[in-house]
Amino acid sequence: MQRALMGRDAKILERCGSTNDVARDWARADAPHLAIVVADAQEAGRGRQGRSWLADPGDALLASIIVRPTLEPSRWGLLPLLTGVAAAVAIEQRTGVHVGLKWPNDLVFDARKLGGILCEADPGEWAVLGIGINVSSSPASETEATSLAAAGALRLDRADLAASLLSAVDAVLRSPDAAMIRYEERSVTVGMRVRASTLDGGAIVGLAIGLDPDGALQIETDDGEVARVHAGDVEHLRPE
Ligand code: BTN
Numbered sequence: 001m002q003r004a005l006m007g008r009d010a011k012i013l014e015r016c017g018s019t020n021d022v023a024r025d026w027a028r029a030d031a032p033h034l035a036i037v038v039a040d041a042q043e044a045g046r047g048r049q050g051r052s053w054l055a056d057p058g059d060a061l062l063a064s065i066i067v068r069p070t071l072e073p074s075r076w077g078l079l080p081l082l083t084g085v086a087a088a089v090a091i092e093q094r095t096g097v098h099v100g101l102k103w104p105n106d107l108v109f110d111a112r113k114l115g116g117i118l119c120e121a122d123p124g125e126w127a128v129l130g131i132g133i134n135v136s137s138s139p140a141s142e143t144e145a146t147s148l149a150a151a152g153a154l155r156l157d158r159a160d161l162a163a164s165l166l167s168a169v170d171a172v173l174r175s176p177d178a179a180m181i182r183y184e185e186r187s188v189t190v191g192m193r194v195r196a197s198t199l200d201g202g203a204i205v206g207l208a209i210g211l212d213p214d215g216a217l218q219i220e221t222d223d224g225e226v227a228r229v230h231a232g233d234v235e236h237l238r239p240e
Contacts, residue, residue, distance in 0.1 A: 006163045009035040015057070017044040020120060020130040023064035027126040033068040034170060038162055045132065048118055049233070053132050054139045059147070060115075061133040061158045063165060066126055069173050073124045074214075077230070078176060080105045080119040081215045083129040085179045086168035087115060088186055091133065093164050095153035100188035103208070103217050103234050107133065108188055111236075112146035129169060133161065184211060193237040194219060196229045204229060205237070 004010050009032055016022050019037045021044075026035060039062045045053035055062060069079070084105035091099050091107070091114075100108045107115035114134055121127035135158055138145035148156055172179035184190065189208045196204045196219060206221035216228040 006166050011037045013039040015041040018046050019062050019064040020128050023066050023128040027066045031066040035066045037064045059136045061161050064128050064130045065169050068126050076123045078215050079127050081183050082172040082179050083117050085182045086172045087131050090164035090168040094161050097151045097153050101186045103189040109151045194234045196234045198232045
């Protein structure tokens with residue numbers, strides 16, 4: 001097993017259940033800031049909101065980065081958004097493919113999902129930034145997904161992308177305010193009419209008008225109120 005990447009502690013695995021689970025156990029033990037777990041294949045890859053994350057072996061970058069940020073704990077809720085910015089920057093550096101961010105942190109190209117992020121944390125102690133990026137193809141069952149190869153990046157080495165990801169995560173954590181400006185620039189949600197599904201099973205429909213400093217999405221509803229959504233999924237709607 002390879003034990004270093006870009007001078008950072010690393011576990012490079014052929015397969016595992018979920019890289020986030022391996023990283024979480026390592027974080028609870030002694031993993032240093034910016035240690036990384038990468039796998040060619042996951043048997044139980046996890047997505048947001050209890051969904052599973054599918055990728056055919058060798059087709060995706062499956063990585064979990066352990067961080068011990070100096071961000072004040074009240075701002076740890078920004079970590080998923082900051083990770084989205086880092087992933088978008090790393091992809092663009094390696095491939096030239098321009099990546100948009102669908103709130104909160106789906107990586108999209110041409111309105112299709114290129115990758116996703118699952119962050120898990122013990123706030124104030126550690127966070128695991130789990131990143132899945134479809135590199136050479138997306139699973140056939142995921143009809144709304146795309147890959148970097150489909151976007152034109154045909155010869156991308158996953159280890160190189162992981163290395164760029166580490167540098168980009170380091171950079172966004174050093175300058176979170178600047179990174180949040182980059183987030184808004186890349187947002188494909190702000191300016192769209194959306195339906196947000198909230199965690200309590202409700203829905204808010206309206207125009208996405210911006211982000212709060214804590215990353216919540218501001219939605220102006222049809223009665224002119226501004227609602228704030230802190231977690232959940234959004235669906236982009238056609239303008240009326
Ligand atoms: C989502 O869009 O639902 C988030 C998907 C996150 C997938 C990545 S793959 C690497 C890491 N390990 C996991 O089990 N999940 C994340």
